[in-house]
Amino acid sequence: xxxxxxxxxxxxxxxxxxxxxxxxxxxxxxxxxxxxxxxxxxxxxxxxxxxxxxxxxxxxxxxxxxxxxxxxxxxxxxxxxxxxxxxxxxxxxxxxxxxxxxxxxxxxxxxxxxxxxxxxxxxxxxxxxxxxxxxxxxxxxxxxxxxxxxxxxxxxxxxxxxxxxxxxxxxxxxxxxxxxxxxxxxxxxxxxxxxxxxxxxxxxxxxxxxxxxxxxxxxxxxxxxxxxxxxxxxxxxxxxxxxxxxxxxxxxxxxxxxxxxxxxxxxxxxxxxxxxxxxxxxxxxxxxxxxxxxxxxxxxxxxxxxxxxxxxxxxxxxxxxxxxxxxxxxxxxxxxxxxxxxxxxxxxxxxxxxxxxxxxxxxxxxxxxxxxxxxxxxxxxxxxxxxxxxxxxxxxxxxxxxxxxxxxxxxxxxxxxxxxxxxxxxxxxxxxxxxxxxxxxxxxxxxxxxxxxxxx
Amino acid sequence: xxxxxxxxxxxxxxxxxxxxxxxxxxxxxxxxxxxxxxxxxxxxxxxxxxxxxxxxxxxxxxxxxxxxxxxxxxxxxxxxxxxxxxxxxxxxxxxxxxxxxxxxxxxxxxxxxxxxxxxxxxxxxxxxxxxxxxxxxxxxxxxxxxxxxxxxxxxxxxxxxxxxxxxxxxxxxxxxxxxxxxxxxxxxxxxxxxxxxxxxxxxxxxxxxxxxxxxxxxxxxxxxxxxxxxxxxxxxxxxxxxxxxxxxxxxxxxxxxxxxxxxxxxxxxxxxxxxxxxxxxxxxxxxxxxxxxxxxxxxxxxxxxxxxxxxxxxxxxxxxxxxxxxxxxxxxxxxxxxxxxxxxxxxxxxxxxxxxxxxxxxxxxxxxxxxxxxxxxxxxxxxxxxxxxxxxxxxxxxxxxxxxxxxxxxxxxxxxxxxxxxxxxxxxxxxxxxxxxxxxxxxxxxxxxxxxxxxxxxxxxxxxxxxxxxxxxxxxx
Numbered sequence: 001x002x003x004x005x006x007x008x009x010x011x012x013x014x015x016x017x018x019x020x021x022x023x024x025x026x027x028x029x030x031x032x033x034x035x036x037x038x039x040x041x042x043x044x045x046x047x048x049x050x051x052x053x054x055x056x057x058x059x060x061x062x063x064x065x066x067x068x069x070x071x072x073x074x075x076x077x078x079x080x081x082x083x084x085x086x087x088x089x090x091x092x093x094x095x096x097x098x099x100x101x102x103x104x105x106x107x108x109x110x111x112x113x114x115x116x117x118x119x120x121x122x123x124x125x126x127x128x129x130x131x132x133x134x135x136x137x138x139x140x141x142x143x144x145x146x147x148x149x150x151x152x153x154x155x156x157x158x159x160x161x162x163x164x165x166x167x168x169x170x171x172x173x174x175x176x177x178x179x180x181x182x183x184x185x186x187x188x189x190x191x192x193x194x195x196x197x198x199x200x201x202x203x204x205x206x207x208x209x210x211x212x213x214x215x216x217x218x219x220x221x222x223x224x225x226x227x228x229x230x231x232x233x234x235x236x237x238x239x240x241x242x243x244x245x246x247x248x249x250x251x252x253x254x255x256x257x258x259x260x261x262x263x264x265x266x267x268x269x270x271x272x273x274x275x276x277x278x279x280x281x282x283x284x285x286x287x288x289x290x291x292x293x294x295x296x297x298x299x300x301x302x303x304x305x306x307x308x309x310x311x312x313x314x315x316x317x318x319x320x321x322x323x324x325x326x327x328x329x330x331x332x333x334x335x336x337x338x339x340x341x342x343x344x345x346x347x348x349x350x351x352x353x354x355x356x357x358x359x360x361x362x363x364x365x366x367x368x369x370x371x372x373x374x375x376x377x378x379x380x381x382x383x384x385x386x387x388x389x390x391x392x393x394x395x396x397x398x399x400x401x402x403x404x405x406x407x408x409x410x411x412x413x414x415x416x417x418x419x420x421x422x423x424x425x426x427x428x429x430x431x432x433x434x435x436x437x438x439x440x441x442x443x444x445x446x447x448x449x450x451x452x453x454x455x456x
Numbered sequence: 457x458x459x460x461x462x463x464x465x466x467x468x469x470x471x472x473x474x475x476x477x478x479x480x481x482x483x484x485x486x487x488x489x490x491x492x493x494x495x496x497x498x499x500x501x502x503x504x505x506x507x508x509x510x511x512x513x514x515x516x517x518x519x520x521x522x523x524x525x526x527x528x529x530x531x532x533x534x535x536x537x538x539x540x541x542x543x544x545x546x547x548x549x550x551x552x553x554x555x556x557x558x559x560x561x562x563x564x565x566x567x568x569x570x571x572x573x574x575x576x577x578x579x580x581x582x583x584x585x586x587x588x589x590x591x592x593x594x595x596x597x598x599x600x601x602x603x604x605x606x607x608x609x610x611x612x613x614x615x616x617x618x619x620x621x622x623x624x625x626x627x628x629x630x631x632x633x634x635x636x637x638x639x640x641x642x643x644x645x646x647x648x649x650x651x652x653x654x655x656x657x658x659x660x661x662x663x664x665x666x667x668x669x670x671x672x673x674x675x676x677x678x679x680x681x682x683x684x685x686x687x688x689x690x691x692x693x694x695x696x697x698x699x700x701x702x703x704x705x706x707x708x709x710x711x712x713x714x715x716x717x718x719x720x721x722x723x724x725x726x727x728x729x730x731x732x733x734x735x736x737x738x739x740x741x742x743x744x745x746x747x748x749x750x751x752x753x754x755x756x757x758x759x760x761x762x763x764x765x766x767x768x769x770x771x772x773x774x775x776x777x778x779x780x781x782x783x784x785x786x787x788x789x790x791x792x793x794x795x796x797x798x799x800x801x802x803x804x805x806x807x808x809x810x811x812x813x814x815x816x817x818x819x820x821x822x823x824x825x826x827x828x829x830x831x832x833x834x835x836x837x838x839x840x841x842x843x844x845x846x847x848x849x850x851x852x853x854x855x856x857x858x859x860x861x862x863x864x865x866x867x868x869x870x871x872x873x874x875x876x877x878x879x880x881x882x883x884x885x886x887x888x889x890x891x892x893x894x895x896x897x898x899x900x901x902x903x904x905x906x907x908x909x910x911x912x913x914x915x916x917x918x919x920x921x922x923x924x925x926x927x928x929x930x931x932x933x
Contacts, residue, residue: 013894014891014892017890017891017894017898017899017902018891019638020902021890021902021905021906022638022639022641022642023638024902024903024906025642025645025646025905025906025909026638026641026642026645028906028907028909028910029645029649029909029910029913030473032910032913032914033465033466033469033470033473033913034470034474036465036466036470036913036917037466037467037470037471039466040462040466040467041467068502069501069502069503070501070503071498071499071500071501071502071504074457074498074499074500074501075499077463078457078461078462078463078464078499081462081463081466081467082461082462082463082920082921085462085466085921088921091917091918091921091922092921092922094918095918095919095921095922095923096922098915098918098919099661099922101866102661102863102864102865102866102867103861103862103863103864103865103866103867104862104863104865104866105862105863106862107859107862108859108863109856109859109860109863168856168859177856222855225854225855225856226854226855226856227679227854227856
């Protein structure tokens with residue numbers, strides 16, 4: 001075989017290999033896309049809710065002539081197609097794993113970074129500038145509360161599409177950055193004072209602003225360097241400007257004093273029942289009653305809780321690897337309650353429910369059945385006609401069980417869903433104490449607007 | 457519909473490929489292509505389809521008349537009416553609000569600024585049709601006899617909404633006679649996958665960094681420390697290239713899959729050694745449009761320095777305006793005009809720096825240009841410039857910027873590498889090794905080359921699922 005022939009043969013083999021390579025490349029490309037296309041067409045595989053994001057996914061839009069002409073309908077179809085893609089949660093998790101490779105991740109920040117308003121020592125109307133910066137940042141304002149969920153009761157369904165502010169993850173713990181907004185604080189003060197005025201002579205108003213974990217657990221220097229506002233000062237501002245008739249309960253110092261204890265979850269933005277207990281102690285002091293000792297309660301524990309910091313912190317692995325344990329204290333008087341879900345259906349439930357079978361992300365719902373428009377707990381151990389009304393967001397859930405032993409009736413409303421007029425409700429039910437429980441991030445414009453609505 | 461969406465990638469595109477490849481005649485293929493293009497365009501609002509079809513009709517009708525008539529006056533009448541109608545419609549839809557604002561500022565009327573929705577892709581297809589009419593008038597191409605073929609040219613979903621601005625002459629033959637060669641189909645699949653990944657993974661990731669460090673609200677922007685601003689500018693610089701070139705990649709890839717050859721639109725602009733070179737590498741189809749249809753007809757650089765500068769000024773003001781109906785875009789165009797004039801002077805005086813210095817200079821000029829490009833509100837440009845030099849009093853860095861940067865540093869690095877020819881060179885080497893080395897090793901390289909597009913698509917689909925965040929920069933145009 002001469003050299004030419006050999007070279008020819010070699011060339012021929014090269015060509016053939018190249019040809020096979022092209023075929024492989026084209027075929028694999030086509031088969032993959034065909035597979036994805038078919039997968040996308042299997043409608044039953046499409047999820048309706050996202051457990052990780054705690055929200056209902058997009059629905060297929062209703063066609064209308066206008067929607068077709070303007071393109072809204074088609075945009076809806078695209079959004080539905082993408083939002084409900086089969087195996088969404090698995091793909092999200094896989095994607096989060098990829099995104100962890102984007103950089104070094106000892107500490108993490110998720111969400112945009114803002115800045116708080118200056119906290120004044122005296123009552124000040126916010127000027128225009130503060131107004132602008134209040135709009136430019138994240139925080140509990142993002143909490144979109146639309147009551148479009150359904151079912152409820154089994155503890156696996158999430159009613160409000162939750163969205164958190166900016167999350168900071170350091171070591172194995174998440175924090176939500178706190179920014180003070182002067183405008184919102186002023187509106188909050190006005191709202192509470194107005195409530196007290198409307199209820200004057202009928203009921204005593206208590207306000208319990210609850211710190212979030214960043215104010216209690218995170219080193220002040222780090223807080224400063226993150227541009228966060230001082231929650232202690234923020235609460236001072238609010239409490240100092242409340243009307244004399246309002247009993248403001250300052251719980252910050254007590255929580256700070258015990259900050260070596262397990263007062264806040266690592267993977268979730270809520271406080272633990274132990275955190276709520278110290279607030280309860282302060283409340284008792286303000287009301288002039290004797291708190292129960294923690295040791296006297298029957299205790300329940302639910303482990304493997306991986307909460308909102310995980311789902312909103314891009315599924316940070318460090319949180320999933322260090323799940324929380326929820327401790328709950330069952331009231332001595334009763335563990336029975338009734339709640340009315342967003343669908344208006346009344347359900348018999350437990351003050352502390354067994355959450356061991358719940359989704360990992362949802363175990364905080366063990367307290368008073370999660371967030372419902374209205375719940376009521378009647379304590380058969382008391383017959384003195386005493387009654388209170390708690391106006392709360394989800395921080396109130398861990399707090400309410402401690403009140404049960406002090407009132408014959410505890411009414412609880414979640415201001416995001418409750419629709420009735422509060423002064424009327426107070427009159428009809430002979431409520432003596434109206435208790436606001438709000439975490440620092442819930443002092444936001446939208447939250448205040450909801451609460452305000454209950455007094456109009 | 458946007459390319460980097462699940463609905464497009466997993467549904468529209470696949471169904472199109474299936475139906476298209478099921479057709480055996482070019483006529484059948486063209487009917488499929490046109491139908492899918494109409495659906496694609498109608499997805500953004502069926503009413504605007506009317507505009508696209510109407511404008512194409514004007515171009516088609518006038519071009520036919522121009523070709524049929526020998527009489528110079530009639531030819532020019534049809535030519536001018538086509539231009540007036542096409543440019544006029546573009547102006548009405550794109551610039552009415554802008555002009556009205558200017559009038560309101562100067563004369564106090566009108567009281568109410570009309571709000572007109574910009575039809576998707578109008579800037580792109582108007583320019584395509586214009587180039588067609590001009591080329592016919594100049595006798596450089598034959599007028600298309602069939603309205604449907606011209607409509608196919610103008611509405612082709614590959615490039616109708618985000619470029620490249622394909623010249624009619626480039627695809628005239630291929631619209632009616634084309635064959636997809638196997639090597640090109642494979643190349644097309646590669647380009648498509650690479651483009652998708654560039655957009656869905658890299659550009660969207662950079663966008664997150666840019667939006668965090670260069671927020672749109674002035675108040676938040678004013679709180680950014682120096683390094684955050686610089687990293688934000690870097691991220692935005694990368695984002696805008698990766699985003700825009702990704703759409704061109706996907707368009708060119710889809711074209712290759714069916715035997716349509718569009719010209720390259722980007723040629724690694726960030727490795728340029730001068731602003732002039734940058735513009736030869738950036739959005740080539742747009743700069744060559746302005747060169748061939750504005751600059752050269754005005755006399756180009758042949759009538760003395762003063763006229764040349766005037767011509768450049770016109771071209772760059774128009775280039776700025778084309779990108780958006782706002783003052784910052786005009787300034788952005790004029791900003792480049794200044795540097796181009798300066799570079800002309802350098803050239804005359806044989807002023808020359810080493811390449812690295814020239815590249816850094818170019819990147820700085822371009823990156824700052826993107827700041828102008830980003831903020832329609834010019835006061836934010838001021839805040840950014842002050843922030844770049846620490847004049848907002850926020851220090852060099854802070855903890856949150858440091859962490860956020862650390863969380864995304866590899867992404868930025870990969871994006872920067874992705875903006876250079878490195879990846880393309882790597883791929884070429886892979887192929888070469890696969891071709892030359894016989895035996896197992898060669899096969900491994902071949903296989904790797906074939907499987908990378910698959911990996912890119914899977915990663916992109918994951919990113920798109922996780923990404924409700926998918927801003928489409930070029931809807932502005």
